[in-house]
Amino acid sequence: AYYARLLTEAETGNPRRITRVPHDPGLEVHAAWDLGIGDSTAIWLAQFVGREIRLIDYIENNGVGLDWYARELKNKPFTYAPLILPHDAQARELGTGKSRQEMLESLGFRTRIASKLSVEDGIETVRRMLPRCWIDEDRCALGLQAVRDYREKRDEKRRVSLGPLHDWTSHAADALR
Numbered sequence: 001a002y003y004a005r006l007l008t009e010a011e012t013g014n015p016r017r018i019t020r021v022p023h024d025p026g027l028e029v030h031a032a033w034d035l036g037i038g039d040s041t042a043i044w045l046a047q048f049v050g051r052e053i054r055l056i057d058y059i060e061n062n063g064v065g066l067d068w069y070a071r072e073l074k075n076k077p078f079t080y081a082p083l084i085l086p087h088d089a090q091a092r093e094l095g096t097g098k099s100r101q102e103m104l105e106s107l108g109f110r111t112r113i114a115s116k117l118s119v120e121d122g123i124e125t126v127r128r129m130l131p132r133c134w135i136d137e138d139r140c141a142l143g144l145q146a147v148r149d150y151r152e153k154r155d156e157k158r159r160v161s162l163g164p165l166h167d168w169t170s171h172a173a174d175a176l177r
Contacts, residue, residue, distance in 0.1 A: 002164070022137040023056050029076075029079065042143065043059040051132055055135040082116050147173050
């Protein structure tokens with residue numbers, strides 16, 4: 001597992017960084033997305049306080065449209081920074097001719113596209129970021145479990161990594177990355 005050791009340190013260290021993490025109403029909330037196509041969409045909600053990254057909430061679902069996620073975000077008492085979308089949010093839908101980025105903007109959100117990193121560089125970035133993270137153990141429980149279990153796929157015969165295993169954990173891990 002890519003992040004299990006770091007999350008165990010956050011859970012058992014002094015101070016414990018997987019705990020109750022309150023929302024600060026004076027700060028914007030950053031929503032980082034992984035857009036699912038035919039599978040789950042995941043969103044991490046974070047606030048930045050000095051060098052700390054506070055993961056205060058997590059949303060995941062599948063089989064629903066962007067309007068569902070927009071309602072979920074709007075039902076929370078947060079003021080949002082521009083949504084952080086992956087590069088594939090700019091792809092245009094055949095039916096509407098609009099991108100997911102354009103659809104979210106039409107639903108009242110500001111957006112930006114995250115820098116495109118290789119998966120390996122993104123995993124290393126998360127490894128460097130996790131020691132600065134405080135994670136709400138209740139509101140982020142599903143995302144936390146997914147990130148804890150996110151692991152590489154291995155070819156044991158050749159003893160080589162085949163990159164991350166794409167399973168239920170991938171969406172939370174990709175949104176965090």
